[in-house]
Amino acid sequence: xxxxxxxxxxxxIVRPRGRLDSSSxxxxxxxxxxxxxxxCKRLVxxxxxxxxISSAGLRVVLLAGKVLRASxxxxxxxxxxxxxxxxxxxxxxLSLFAVTGTLxxxxxxx
Numbered sequence: 615x616x617x618x619x620x621x622x623x624x625x626x627i628v629r630p631r632g633r634l635d636s637s638s639x640x641x642x643x644x645x646x647x648x649x650x651x652x653x654c655k656r657l658v659x660x661x662x663x664x665x666x667i668s669s670a671g672l673r674v675v676l677l678a679g680k681v682l683r684a685s686x687x688x689x690x691x692x693x694x695x696x697x698x699x700x701x702x703x704x705x706x707x708l709s710l711f712a713v714t715g716t717l718x719x720x721x722x723x724x
Contacts, residue, residue, distance in 0.1 A: 617645060625656040625724055627717070631663040634671030643674045650678065655687035656724040660717050662693030667701050679711060688712075692720035 615638035618629040626649055630642055646657070657678060661667075675691070682689045690712040694702060702708045714720040 615641065617641060619645070622721060624654075625658060625721055626654045627658045627660055627721075629660040629663060633666040633668075634664055634674075635666065635668040636670040639668070639670040639674045642671070643677065646674065646678045650681045650685075650687075655682065655685060657682060657687065657689045658692055658717065658720045658724055659689070660692045660720070661695065661698055662717070664695060664698050667698050669705075672701065672705055672707060675707070675711070688724040690714060690720035690723040692717045 615630055615632040615634055618631070620627050628642070628645065632638070634642060649657075659675065679689050681687070691702075692714050693716065694713060699708070702713070712720070712723040714723060
């Protein structure tokens with residue numbers, strides 16, 4: 615997995631690419647924990663280039679969502695590929711997060 619990040623104003627956009635599984639999820643968790651602890655309140659996870667997500671990856675997304683909810687922050691997920699969307703759907707996570715088709719829609723939601 616590769617991670618890209620950018621800021622648009624006070625919105626942090628994180629783009630994991632490849633596979634988000636037990637071997638790569640600690641890297642994403644570390645990045646998100648650092649940013650959330652530094653006061654990030656608006657986060658977009660752009661999954662348009664994510665090919666696979668495991669339960670370890672789902673856990674990282676859930677943890678970020680919980681931290682943001684507790685701090686009155688906002689999280690949106692953008693561009694879920696079919697396989698990734700299916701994992702979110704089967705786990706019941708689609709109902710927990712704002713999910714959009716494009717990055718611009720996600721930015722508008724946070």
